[in-house]
Each structure stands twice: as structure tokens, then as C-alpha cells.
Amino acid sequence: xxxxxxxxxxxxxxxxxxxxxxxxxxxxxxxxxxxxxxxxxxxxxxxxxxxxxxxxxxxxxxxxxxxxxxxxxxxxxxxxxxxxxxxxxxxxxxxxxxxxxxxxxxxxxxxxxxxxxxxxxxxxxxxxxxxxxxxxxxxxxxxxxxxxxxxxxxxxxxxxx
Amino acid sequence: xxxxxxxxxxxxxxxxxxxxxxxxxxxxxxxxxxxxxxxxxxxxxxxxxxxxxxxxxxxxxxxxxxxxxxxxxxx
Numbered sequence: 250x251x252x253x254x255x256x257x258x259x260x261x262x263x264x265x266x267x268x269x270x271x272x273x274x275x276x277x278x279x280x281x282x283x284x285x286x287x288x289x290x291x292x293x294x295x296x297x298x299x300x301x302x303x304x305x306x307x308x309x310x311x312x313x314x315x316x317x318x319x320x321x322x323x324x325x326x327x328x329x330x331x332x333x334x335x336x337x338x339x340x341x342x343x344x345x346x347x348x349x350x351x352x353x354x355x356x357x358x359x360x361x362x363x364x365x366x367x368x369x370x371x372x373x374x375x376x377x378x379x380x381x382x383x384x385x386x387x388x389x390x391x392x393x394x395x396x397x398x399x400x401x402x403x404x405x406x407x408x409x410x
Numbered sequence: 411x412x413x414x415x416x417x418x419x420x421x422x423x424x425x426x427x428x429x430x431x432x433x434x435x436x437x438x439x440x441x442x443x444x445x446x447x448x449x450x451x452x453x454x455x456x457x458x459x460x461x462x463x464x465x466x467x468x469x470x471x472x473x474x475x476x477x478x479x480x481x482x483x484x485x
Contacts, residue, residue: 315439327436329449408427408442 256313256403267316267398270308275391277305279384286377315404316397333397341392348388413472417445419463434458 256262281302288295318324319334326334359369372378420430420441427445431438434455443449451459451471460467 327440328452328455329440329443330437402448404439404442408439 256315262313262315263403264398266311267313267403268395270311271391271395271398273305273308274387275395277308278302278387278391281305282380282384282387285380290376312394312398313403316394316401319397320393333401334393336400337393337396340396341389344392345389348385352385411447411473412450413447413475414444414451415470415476416441416459416463419465419470420445423463430459430462433462 256267281298285295285298288298319326319330320337355369356371359371362369372381416430420427426438427441428438431441435458436455440449444451456467456471460470463470
């Protein structure tokens with residue numbers, strides 16, 4: 250479960266914060282992970298790129314809890330929340346499916362045509378492999394939350410009455 | 411789009427969203443989303459609300475916008 254404390258009370262979260270936090274997680278984290286490929290091992294630049302992930306990761310704290318609980322089957326959810334969670338997961342798997350398919354086709358193509366063309370990129374060491382897994386994990390984690398952040402309007406404070 | 415008069419019935423009975431939500435078994439925020447038209451209730455929830463407010467379902471939900479009170483008074 251993602252740790253989030255933002256927006257527990259009605260009227261304390263807004264859509265801009267929710268969208269920004271999940272854009273950071275879904276795009277910022279994978280990009281920063283992949284960017285470490287281009288920094289020499291053990292360099293200051295590599296350290297800076299890893300440090301850049303901290304603000305993206307902290308964005309999770311500002312993701313509204315009412316949205317997060319929709320994705321948690323362990324939480325008591327009503328029909329609206331279950332419906333939205335279903336739509337969010339469907340959206341995420343649709344994009345993630347293409348993403349995985351593209352990677353699979355690339356790996357297959359590299360293996361098939363390696364001897365005929367210039368060497369294509371493949372992970373060279375465990376650090377690159379970890380970075381790729383890291384990037385894929387954050388895309389997987391962020392997409393359903395990004396969908397909810399864009400689709401669910403924040404409730405006004407008068408909902409408490 | 412499905413229009414509803416949940417807010418009208420709720421305020422007429424002097425109830426909070428939380429009280430209505432507890433009665434029909436949903437999150438109180440869902441009542442707010444319903445009242446604002448951001449969410450359409452399932453048939454089960456619509457029937458529960460109809461039973462709770464002791465009103466026929468067609469008085470609570472409609473495919474056409476409900477006439478305003480001013481329109482009704484002018485007829």
C-alpha cells in the first residue's frame with residue numbers, strides 16, 4: 250500500500266496536487282532511472298540523477314487518500330469506488346500491455362537480427378537491469394493513480410454536511 | 411445523463427450526507443458526487459435511496475431534467 254496522508258479530510262485536496270504527484274511518479278521516476286544509463290558509473294552526475302528521484306517519490310505523500318483507498322481491495326469500498334478502481338486498472342493495463350509488448354518485441358528483434366545489424370541496445374549489467382525494472386514498476390504503480398487523479402473531481406468542503 | 415433530486419429530498423428531511431450514506435451503505439462522498447451529477451447510481455443504490463426517502467423512484471431519478479420550482483409554480 251502506498252503511504253499517503255494527503256486529503257483525508259474532505260476539501261483538503263485538489264486535483265492539481267494529485268495530478269502533479271502522479272505525473273512525477275509515472276513519468277519523472279522512470280525517466281530519472283533510465284537517465285542514469287547516460288551518467289558514468291560512480292560519477293557525481295549519477296548521484297544527482299538518483300537524488301532527483303526523491304522529490305518525485307515524495308509526491309506519493311501528496312496523493313489524496315480518498316483516491317488511494319479506491320485501489321485497495323482491503324478497504325471498505327462502495328459501488329462508485331469499485332467502479333472507478335475497475336476503470337483505472339483497465340486504463341493502466343491497456344497502456345501497460347502495449348508497453349510490455351513493445352519491450353518484448355524489441356528483445357525478440359534484437360535476438361533475431363543481432364548478427365545482421367549494428368549491435369542494438371540490451372542491458373549490459375545488473376545496474377541497468379535494475380533501473381529498467383525500477384522504471385517499469387513505477388509506470389505500473391502510477392498509471393491507475395494518474396487516471397483517478399484526472400477523472401475524479403475533488404469534493405467541495407460542503408460534502409461534510 | 412441521469413438527473414436526480416437526492417439533495418432536495420435530503421434537505422427536506424433535514425438529513426446530512428453522512429446519514430443518508432449510512433442508511434444506504436455507501437461512502438458519504440458518494441452522496442455528494444451523486445447530488446452534483448458526477449456519478450450515476452446503480453439500480454440497486456437507486457432502489458435503496460427510493461426506499462429510504464419513501465418516494466417512488468421516478469420522483470427521485472429522471473432521464474430528463476426535473477422542472478424547477480419556479481416553472482412548476484408558474485403553470
